[in-house]
Amino acid sequence: MNLFNLLEEIEKVDPDFQDRINPRRDAIKNITSFGSKVAVAAMPFALGTLFKKAYGQSASSEVITVLNFALALELLESTFYNTGAGTAGLVPTTGASASYISTIQNDENEHVTFLTSAISAAGGTPLTAASFKYVDFTAGAGSNNGPFKTVFSDYPTFLAVAETFEDTGVRAYKGQAGNLIGNQTYLTAALSIHAVEARHASAVRYLRNVLGYDTSINPWITSTTASGNDTNIGAAVDANYAGATPENTTVQGGVDITTLPSATGSTTSVATATAAFDEPLTEDEVLAILVPAFFQFNS
Amino acid sequence: MKTETELKSGEVSMARRSFLRYAGAGIAGVGVIAAASSCHKDHQVVPANSATIDVGSGDYGILNYAYALEQLEAAFYTQVVKTPYSSIPSAELTYLTEIRDHEVCHREFFKAALGAKAIVELTVDFSKIDFTSRAAVLGAAKVFEDLGVTAYDGVGYLIQTPAYLGIAGAIVSVEARHAAFIANLLGVSFADSTQIDSNGLNISNKPSVVLAAANTYLKTKVSAKSFS
Numbered sequence: 237m238n239l240f241n242l243l244e245e246i247e248k249v250d251p252d253f254q255d256r257i258n259p260r261r262d263a264i265k266n267i268t269s270f271g272s273k274v275a276v277a278a279m280p281f282a283l284g285t286l287f288k289k290a291y292g293q294s295a296s297s298e299v300i301t302v303l304n305f306a307l308a309l310e311l312l313e314s315t316f317y318n319t320g321a322g323t324a325g326l327v328p329t330t331g332a333s334a335s336y337i338s339t340i341q342n343d344e345n346e347h348v349t350f351l352t353s354a355i356s357a358a359g360g361t362p363l364t365a366a367s368f369k370y371v372d373f374t375a376g377a378g379s380n381n382g383p384f385k386t387v388f389s390d391y392p393t394f395l396a397v398a399e400t401f402e403d404t405g406v407r408a409y410k411g412q413a414g415n416l417i418g419n420q421t422y423l424t425a426a427l428s429i430h431a432v433e434a435r436h437a438s439a440v441r442y443l444r445n446v447l448g449y450d451t452s453i454n455p456w457i458t459s460t461t462a463s464g465n466d467t468n469i470g471a472a473v474d475a476n477y478a479g480a481t482p483e484n485t486t487v488q489g490g491v492d493i494t495t496l497p498s499a500t501g502s503t504t505s506v507a508t509a510t511a512a513f514d515e516p517l518t519e520d521e522v523l524a525i526l527v528p529a530f531f532q533f534n535s
Numbered sequence: 536m537k538t539e540t541e542l543k544s545g546e547v548s549m550a551r552r553s554f555l556r557y558a559g560a561g562i563a564g565v566g567v568i569a570a571a572s573s574c575h576k577d578h579q580v581v582p583a584n585s586a587t588i589d590v591g592s593g594d595y596g597i598l599n600y601a602y603a604l605e606q607l608e609a610a611f612y613t614q615v616v617k618t619p620y621s622s623i624p625s626a627e628l629t630y631l632t633e634i635r636d637h638e639v640c641h642r643e644f645f646k647a648a649l650g651a652k653a654i655v656e657l658t659v660d661f662s663k664i665d666f667t668s669r670a671a672v673l674g675a676a677k678v679f680e681d682l683g684v685t686a687y688d689g690v691g692y693l694i695q696t697p698a699y700l701g702i703a704g705a706i707v708s709v710e711a712r713h714a715a716f717i718a719n720l721l722g723v724s725f726a727d728s729t730q731i732d733s734n735g736l737n738i739s740n741k742p743s744v745v746l747a748a749a750n751t752y753l754k755t756k757v758s759a760k761s762f763s
Contacts, residue, residue, distance in 0.1 A: 332719075339726050346735030410704040413691070417700055420692040427688040427707065428736035432726060434711035435737070439725045442716060454633065455716040456709055489648055489702050496643040499613060499635055504643070512637040512644075513705040514712075 299422050300360035302412045303351055305519055306426065307363050309405055310347040312531060315365070316373055316401060317341035323388045333391075336443055340398075340436045347429055354425065369532040373397060375472070377528040383472045392449045395440060396469045402437035403457065404476045404517065404525065407483075409433060411516035434514070459484035459510040475525050481515040488513050588654050590742075592761035594696050599654045600742055601703065602645035603757045604686055607749055608679050609638040610659045615676070620669045627720065631676075634713050641706055648702075658754040673721050680714035681730050682748055683707075688739035693762060711737070 295303075317340055320326055327337045355362040369378075376382025386393045409430035416423035438455035445453050450468045457477070458466050464477040464484035477483040486493050486509045493509035517525075527533075590599035612635035619628055646653055665671040687707035694700040715725035731737055742759035750756045 335724070339724060343726055343731065343735040346733070350734040350736065406708050410701075410708065413700050413704045414697045417697060418692060418695065423692045424688060424739055425736060427691045427704070428739055430704070431684050431688055431707060431711040431737035432731060432735055434708035435715035435725050435731075437708075438712035438715035439719060442719050455630075455719075456633075456637070456712045488644060488705065489698055491644055491647050493640060493644060496640065496647060498643075499609075499616075499639045504636075504640055508633070508636040508640050511633065512640040512709055513702075514708040515705060516701065 295358035295360070295422065298415060299419065300355060300358055302415050302426070303355045303358065303422070304360065304363050305412065305522075306409065306429065307348065307351040307355065308367075308533075309408055309522070310344055310351055310429075311363060311365060311368070312371065312526070313401055313405065314341070314344040314348045315371055316398070317344055319373070319388060320394050320398075326388060326391055326394060328391065332443060332446070336439050337398075340402075340439070343432055343436065347432075350425075350429075354422075367533055369534045371531045373530065375529040378532065382529065392444075392447075395444050395447075395449060396467070396473075399437065399440045399444060399453075399467060400469065400473045400476050402433055402440055404522065405433040406430060406437055406514055407476075407479075407517040408519075408522045410514065411518050411522070413516075454511065456511045457483050457514060458507050460507050464510075475521075479515070479517050479521045483515050484510050485513070485515050486510060587756040587758045588657070589758045589760055590654060590762075591652075594694060594699050595649065595652045596759065596761055597690050597694055597703075598645055598649055598699065599652070600690065600757075600759050600762070601687065601706070602642065602649060602653060603657060604683055604745070604749060605638060605641040605645055606657045607659060607752060608683060609635070609642040610657075611661065611664075611675065611679055611752075612638050614661060614666060615672055618666045620667055620672050623669070630716065630720075634676075634716075637709060637713070644702075654757075655755070657757065660752055660754045663751070670721075673717055676717045677714065677721060677723075678748070680710055680717055682740075682745055683710040684714055684730070685738055685740035686742070686745040688737060689741055689745065690762065 317337065321337060321341050327333055352362040352364075372378050372380055372382060373387045374380050374382035374385045376385065384393055384397050387397050388394065409426055412426060413423065413430075416426055441450075441453050441455045444450045453467060457464075459477065459482070460466070461484065463471070463474040464482040465471075465474045466477070466483070467473060484506075486506060493512070494504050494506060496504050498504040498508060588603075590596045590603060612631060616628070616632050616635050619631075661675075664675045684707060687703050687710065691700060691703055691707075694703060714730070718725045718727070742762045746757050746759060
C-alpha cells in the first residue's frame with residue numbers, strides 16, 4: 237500500500253481531511269515514524285485509527301468480535317507452544333523437531349502481538365492472559381488431568397494436541413471469513429494468518445508421520461472416515477473434524493466433487509475430494525470444542 | 536541475464552510492450568517473485584501478436600483467475616508425475632501424485648462451477664523447468680504453491696458472494712499445506728521470511744504481481760485488468 241498516494245486520493249474527495257486528522261499534520265508524521273516491526277505491518281490499522289480521528293468511526297463491533305475470537309485462539313496456541321518449548325526434555329533438540337516447534341512458537345507469539353495491536357488500533361479492548369479463568373491443555377476442564385494428561389511430558393501426545401490445535405485453528409479462521417467479507421484490511425489479515433496456521437498444520441502432520449507417531453497421516457486432511465477425523469488420536473478429537481460442514485464434505489459450491497474427472501479417470505475419489513478442500517467451523521462449534529475442556533473465560 | 540541486443544530490435548520492442556501489458560501496474564513488484572526474473576526467454580517465444588486472455592470482472596473474474604492458476608498447477612504436477620525426477624523415493628512420488636490429484640480437482644471444480652463463463656484452457660510453457668532434477672522440480676513446486684497462497688489471500692476481499700469466499704478459503708489452506716510440505720521436502724522452513732512477514736502473516740499479492748510470475752510459465756498469457 238502506498239500510504240501517501242492514498243492520502244492524496246482522500247484529499248481529492250475531502251479537501252479538509254488533513255485538518256480533520258490534525259491541523260499540524262503530526263498524525264502523518266507519527267504513523268510513518270513508528271519504526272517498530274509491529275507498526276510497519278500494522279499500518280493499515282494505524283490508518284484505521286486515523287480514519288477514526290477524522291470521521292469518528294472505528295472498526296465495527298463485529299470486526300472487533302472476530303479479532304478477539306482470533307486472539308483467544310492465538311493466546312491459547314502461544315501459551316501451548318511457550319509451555320512446551322519451555323519444558324526441559326519435551327521437544328527433541330535434534331532432527332526437524334526443534335526448528336519446527338520454534339518456528340511455530342514464534343509465529344503464534346507474533347499473531348498475539350499483531351492481533352492485540354490491531355484490536356487496540358481499531359478501538360477495541362484486546363483479550364489478555366488475564367481474560368482466562370483457566371487454561372488446561374490436558375482437556376481436563378481445569379483439572380489438568382484430562383485425556384491428554386501427558387501433553388507436556390510425552391512428545392507424541394504434545395504433537396497430537398498441536399496437530400489438533402492447528403487443524404482447528406485453520407477451520408476457525410475459515411469460519412470467520414464471511415464475517416469480514418469485502419473488508420480489505422481485516423479479511424486480508426485474517427486470511428494471511430489462516431494460511432500460516434495451515435502451514436503449521438501441514439508441518440506438524442508431516443512431523444508426526446516421519447517420526448513414526450502416525451504413519452498414515454498426510455500433511456492435508458484426507459477424510460475417508462464417517463467422523464471426518466483422519467488422525468489416529470482417537471474419538472476425543474472427532475469434533476475437531478466434524479461440524480455443520482465436516483472435513484469429509486464432498487460437495488463444494490453445489491458441485492459434487494466425486495463426479496468430476498480426475499487425472500486418471502472420469503470420477504474423483506473421496507480421498508482426493510476431501511483432501512482438496514478444507515472446511516470451516518463456526519465460532520460456536522470452535523467454542524464447544526474448547527470450552528470447558530481446554531479453557532474457560534473469566535465471567 | 537542476456538542483454539536485449541541479442542534479440543532483433545523489432546522483437547525487443549514488441550516483447551517489451553507485451554510484457555508491460557501483462558505486468559501492468561504491478562511491475563515494481565515483479566522482483567519480489569524470483570521466478571519472474573528469468574522472463575527474458577519468454578520474450579523470444581511469445582509471438583508479437585499473441586493474444587492475452589483476460590479473466591474478466593466481478594466474482595466470475597476472481598473465479599477465472601483462480602481457474603487459470605489451478606490450470607497451471609495441475610499441468611505442472613501432471614508433468615512431474617508423468618516424468619518423475621531421477622531416483623525419486625516412492626513416498627515422494629505418492630505425495631506429489633496426491634498433490635497433482637488435488638490440483639486437478641481444483642481445476643475441474645472451477646471449470647464445472649464456471650460453466651460457460653470459464654476462460655479457455657491455457658497452454659503452459661515449462662521449458663525452463665528441468666523435470667529430471669529434484670531440486671528444480673521441488674523449487675518450481677514451491678514457487679507455484681507459495682504463489683497460489685499469495686494469490687488467493689490477495690483477492691479474498693474482492694469476492695462479493697459469501698459462497699465463493701468460502702470456496703477460496705477452502706482451497707487456499709490446502710495450497711498452504713502443499714507449500715509447507717514442499718518446503719519441508721526441500722529442507723527449508725515451511726514459514727520462512729520470504730513468505731511470512733515479521734507479524735507472522737503470510738504475504739499476499741495483487742493479481743498483477745501473481746500473473747507476472749505465472750505468465751512466465753504460460754504460452755497463453757493471462758491478465759486481470761479489472762483487478763489491477
